[in-house]
Amino acid sequence: MNEHIDRRAFVSKAWKGGVALIGLAGAWTSWDLLRPRRGPGGGEVRTVAADVVPEGGVVEVTAARAYLTRVGDEIVAISEKCPHLGCRVPFCEQSGQFECPCHGSVFNRLGEYREGPTPRGMDRHPVRIEDGVIFVDTARVEAGPDKGAPETIDEPPAGPSCAGEH
Amino acid sequence: MQLMDRFRATAVGRSLFRSPDRVTERDRAAGHWANFLLHIYPVKVHRREIEFRYSWYLGVASAVLFGSLVASGIYLMFFYVPSPASAYGNIQAIQTEVAFGQFVRNVHRWSANLMVIAVAAHMARVFYRGAYKPPREFNWVIGVVLLVLTLLLSFTGYLLPWDQLAYWAVTVGTSMADFVPFIGGTTREMLLGGDQVGSATLLRFYVLHVAVLPAALVAVLAIHLWRWRKDSMLDDGEG
Amino acid sequence: MADPTTDPGRTQPQLAAGRRVLGIVPGTPATGTRKEPDRDEMVMVWPHLLVRHAVAALAVLAVVLVLAVLFDAPLREIANPTNTPNPEKAPWYFAALQELLSLFHPQVAGVLVPTAILVGLAALPYIDRNPETSPGRRKVVVATFTIFLVLWVVLTVIGFAFRGPNWDWVWPWVEWHGEL
Ligand code: HEM
Ligand code: FES
Numbered sequence: 001m002n003e004h005i006d007r008r009a010f011v012s013k014a015w016k017g018g019v020a021l022i023g024l025a026g027a028w029t030s031w032d033l034l035r036p037r038r039g040p041g042g043g044e045v046r047t048v049a050a051d052v053v054p055e056g057g058v059v060e061v062t063a064a065r066a067y068l069t070r071v072g073d074e075i076v077a078i079s080e081k082c083p084h085l086g087c088r089v090p091f092c093e094q095s096g097q098f099e100c101p102c103h104g105s106v107f108n109r110l111g112e113y114r115e116g117p118t119p120r121g122m123d124r125h126p127v128r129i130e131d132g133v134i135f136v137d138t139a140r141v142e143a144g145p146d147k148g149a150p151e152t153i154d155e156p157p158a159g160p161s162c163a164g165e166h
Numbered sequence: 167m168q169l170m171d172r173f174r175a176t177a178v179g180r181s182l183f184r185s186p187d188r189v190t191e192r193d194r195a196a197g198h199w200a201n202f203l204l205h206i207y208p209v210k211v212h213r214r215e216i217e218f219r220y221s222w223y224l225g226v227a228s229a230v231l232f233g234s235l236v237a238s239g240i241y242l243m244f245f246y247v248p249s250p251a252s253a254y255g256n257i258q259a260i261q262t263e264v265a266f267g268q269f270v271r272n273v274h275r276w277s278a279n280l281m282v283i284a285v286a287a288h289m290a291r292v293f294y295r296g297a298y299k300p301p302r303e304f305n306w307v308i309g310v311v312l313l314v315l316t317l318l319l320s321f322t323g324y325l326l327p328w329d330q331l332a333y334w335a336v337t338v339g340t341s342m343a344d345f346v347p348f349i350g351g352t353t354r355e356m357l358l359g360g361d362q363v364g365s366a367t368l369l370r371f372y373v374l375h376v377a378v379l380p381a382a383l384v385a386v387l388a389i390h391l392w393r394w395r396k397d398s399m400l401d402d403g404e405g
Numbered sequence: 406m407a408d409p410t411t412d413p414g415r416t417q418p419q420l421a422a423g424r425r426v427l428g429i430v431p432g433t434p435a436t437g438t439r440k441e442p443d444r445d446e447m448v449m450v451w452p453h454l455l456v457r458h459a460v461a462a463l464a465v466l467a468v469v470l471v472l473a474v475l476f477d478a479p480l481r482e483i484a485n486p487t488n489t490p491n492p493e494k495a496p497w498y499f500a501a502l503q504e505l506l507s508l509f510h511p512q513v514a515g516v517l518v519p520t521a522i523l524v525g526l527a528a529l530p531y532i533d534r535n536p537e538t539s540p541g542r543r544k545v546v547v548a549t550f551t552i553f554l555v556l557w558v559v560l561t562v563i564g565f566a567f568r569g570p571n572w573d574w575v576w577p578w579v580e581w582h583g584e585l
Contacts, residue, residue, distance in 0.1 A: 036355030101491030163571035272473035296538030303530035333484035342515035
């Protein structure tokens with residue numbers, strides 16, 4: 001390398017370096033101010049007693065933004081948030097499936113994929129049962145079942161879909 | 167007019183306008199150099215450029231609509247607090263209690279919609295005229311940036327009334343960012359200030375809407391107009 | 406004509422029409438090789454362009470005024486995170502995107518397509534190097550752009566007016582679900 005650096009080259013490098021440093025400091029500060037922080041919300045939510053969750057239907061828990069349903073003895077907590085683009089997915093009682101109003105994705109009672117543009121089934125939260133009461137851990141989200149996976153329950157639509165009713 | 171002429175002849179008038187009265191072409195040209203508002207314009211343009219069918223005046227229309235948005239937007243700012251607890255009530259109050267509130271809100275909303283149309287149509291007209299060809303290539307790129315800024319302004323403003331329309335349109339719109347590889351999730355949470363649309367989102371969108379994006383748009387527009395001014399002084403047979 | 410940089414007669418300062426030529430340098434002008442404007446075809450901006458722009462501005466403002474007097478800006482119920490309205494409509498300028506999102510994987514419709522459109526638009530003047538400006542002599546690029554434009558407008562109209570609850574097809578004259 002050249003041991004001798006002249007004044008002109010030094011000043012030229014110095015001011016570019018200075019600008020780069022200021023830019024870096026600005027970027028870091030902005031990131032530090034704006035970066036997402038996990039708030040205190042989104043932890044374990046105490047919900048309902050396990051025995052009120054029906055076999056054929058769902059229970060909505062607004063506080064957890066989730067639905068509870070069961071397969072045999074197992075309780076499943078399904079996030080209301082559509083895995084497509086985040087709309088709240090209502091449960092349609094007459095057809096027994098989840099039907100998203102935004103782009104028409106449809107899921108069975110366990111949130112498994114039936115139709116529509118969603119990339120996967122509905123996401124789930126881990127559950128814990130203590131003294132017969134269900135706790136839903138909303139801080140943790142398990143990606144929903146794959147789009148191509150076969151449905152694990154045999155419940156074809158029980159009636160007409162809710163679309164068109166409002 | 168006589169009064170105006172008399173005023174221009176006084177010491178104050180001359181200090182204000184500097185340029186002589188606009189009788190000869192030379193005086194009118196001097197007016198361009200001496201007047202802040204006029205200096206955005208070239209002194210002379212090609213004959214064809216002043217006709218309707220050249221530009222359909224869509225660039226002017228976009229600029230006028232932006233002016234209308236700034237004026238009506240500043241009025242709305244006096245009565246609007248960007249928090250989920252107050253935003254919706256503020257809009258209701260604007261519509262029912264504030265003097266001309268409903269009218270100003272209508273002006274803001276319809277100008278915003280028209281501005282998106284005007285900017286897009288302006289771009290199409292420039293395309294069909296072939297006016298993005300050398301030496302104007304880079305001004306076309308600047309135009310694309312202006313279109314993006316207009317869409318962002320409109321989208322951030324859409325959240326502010328905090329009604330059902332606003333909340334869910336923004337939920338869906340920002341969820342698309344999640345699917346951008348690698349940086350998507352973080353980008354979305356930085357925009358929302360959390361993992362769902364909430365009070366941090368409303369504040370961030372408000373700051374973007376009334377300060378960051380309009381300032382950016384003005385800066386980029388200044389470059390756009392400056393380049394337009396330079397380039398329309400040439401006659402390069404473009405038509 | 407002799408090359409001025411090598412012509413020995415030109416290397417000495419000369420008198421031309423009362424001015425002295427100090428030197429002649431090779432190369433192109435720093436400002437680029439632009440054509441000189443044809444003076445007869447140029448008109449003064451003041452007043453010819455300015456009056457037209459003023460009229461255009463007043464016309465635009467008149468349209469805004471009429472719209473604002475006749476139609477009130479929409480305001481729905483207050484935001485409710487626990488209930489998505491059905492149908493859920495994006496602002497109209499994103500209706501085409503929303504329509505695509507109902508058809509394709511979000512990575513395609515929500516990321517790839519918008520990025521491709523913006524990059525494509527920005528790159529247009531560097532892709533289309535044809536100097537012709539009249540539409541008849543640039544058929545390929547005009548056709549491509551027109552197809553894109555028509556497609557986008559059609560998708561926008563479908564997403565805006567022809568989609569109802571659960572994003573199912575509706576006829577706008579039977580039930581109206583457009584939102585501005
Ligand atoms: C340049 C383009 C702009 C666009 C496209 C735009 C668009 C919008 C839109 C769509 C809304 C929702 C309107 C409504 O529901 O009534 C809105 C609201 C608002 N805008 Fe803008 N805006 C622009 C510029 C500005 C500027 C420059 C300001 C202030 C300096 C401003 C201040 C506001 C405020 C305070 C609201 C909330 C009030 C309301 O919703 O009625 N806007 N804007
Ligand atoms: S958000 Fe549910 S289908 Fe798009």
